[in-house]
Amino acid sequence: xxxxxxxxxxxxxxxxxxxxxxxxxxxxxxxxxxxxxxxxxxxxxxxxxxxxxxxxxxxxxxxxxxxxxxxxxxxxxxxxxxxxxxxxxxxxxxxxxxxxxxxxxxxxxxxxxxxxxxxxxxxxxxxxxxxxxxxxxxxxxxxxxxxxxxxxxxxxxxxxxxxxxxxxxxxxxxxxxxxxxxxxxxxxxxxxxxxxxxxxxxxxxxxxxxxxxxxxxxxxxxxxxxxxxxxxxxxxxxxxxxxxxxxxxxxxxxxxxxxxxxxxxxxxxxxxxxxxxxxxxxxxxxxxxxxxxxxxxxxxxxxxxxxxxxxxxxxxxxxxxxxxxxxxxxxxxxxxxxxxxxxxxxxxxxxxxxxxxxxxxxxxxxxxx
Numbered sequence: 001x002x003x004x005x006x007x008x009x010x011x012x013x014x015x016x017x018x019x020x021x022x023x024x025x026x027x028x029x030x031x032x033x034x035x036x037x038x039x040x041x042x043x044x045x046x047x048x049x050x051x052x053x054x055x056x057x058x059x060x061x062x063x064x065x066x067x068x069x070x071x072x073x074x075x076x077x078x079x080x081x082x083x084x085x086x087x088x089x090x091x092x093x094x095x096x097x098x099x100x101x102x103x104x105x106x107x108x109x110x111x112x113x114x115x116x117x118x119x120x121x122x123x124x125x126x127x128x129x130x131x132x133x134x135x136x137x138x139x140x141x142x143x144x145x146x147x148x149x150x151x152x153x154x155x156x157x158x159x160x161x162x163x164x165x166x167x168x169x170x171x172x173x174x175x176x177x178x179x180x181x182x183x184x185x186x187x188x189x190x191x192x193x194x195x196x197x198x199x200x201x202x203x204x205x206x207x208x209x210x211x212x213x214x215x216x217x218x219x220x221x222x223x224x225x226x227x228x229x230x231x232x233x234x235x236x237x238x239x240x241x242x243x244x245x246x247x248x249x250x251x252x253x254x255x256x257x258x259x260x261x262x263x264x265x266x267x268x269x270x271x272x273x274x275x276x277x278x279x280x281x282x283x284x285x286x287x288x289x290x291x292x293x294x295x296x297x298x299x300x301x302x303x304x305x306x307x308x309x310x311x312x313x314x315x316x317x318x319x320x321x322x323x324x325x326x327x328x329x330x331x332x333x334x335x336x337x338x339x340x341x342x343x344x345x346x347x348x349x350x351x352x353x354x355x356x357x358x359x360x361x362x363x364x365x366x367x368x369x
Contacts, residue, residue: 070200
């Protein structure tokens, strides 16, 4: 693969995981935000900023990661199908089950020590009260680290890849347009991310140049448009329902889909120099491999710590904003340290957990060496 593209993917993957912790770190009263959620609490500088960032500006993550996943799978297009499934089973399904199991164990230990009363309110039942069905449900269907849905749906897309490839080869525009409409219509259904996955595969299958931005595109203008959509979407989320009623949900849904597509171009091409800068730094190479640990283990930590952390900060002015900006940093630091510790002390477990992502050997050399 093109070295520039490879390095950019590694950088953007880390950036997406870094921002994911902030996305899950918002402390609005409406604590389950979807992409088309409205906000019922008053509009304040804190609530606006948190929604603007966590449910707006940072929401380029999934479109970008899905497009990258589709691009990388199509890059391995010559690999026999069942060999591809075997490899993706190792990198997606095994980490999914292992992280689920470790999270159950972690929650059990937490319930015996510092989290004695909170689990029932968050997950409906304490681990000590789990039956066989509960364990199977939390292990395979609805893991305690809810972000694992991404691995599950991505493996489904891998299974469907021959169908996706056939459609992209024979009627690409009709197929992608249909998926785009599906995505716009059912924004909160994870399966509709197949649009971004298929778009990434389309780019690779057709060998479309993505190293440098097309000369006819103004990335700065698109970036301004992207931020403007997010700004307006945030205002509508707070104030739109009073004027638009139920139409608010559909408007937010359409705006999110549109800014998701625009963000692919803005982030991929707009952050190219930033990617090159960081990928040439020795210190960054020491942490960029921790992307998977950040993704896999920042939850349930964040959801367990938000309320007690805010209570601890309650004596400060702007405690909610301070909590939103600082708690993710502590959790990120913990995940990065755990990644380094497990990689050094139990490398075999580390490779199983991460699907051989981000090994020390792979990440030891900066991009410019």
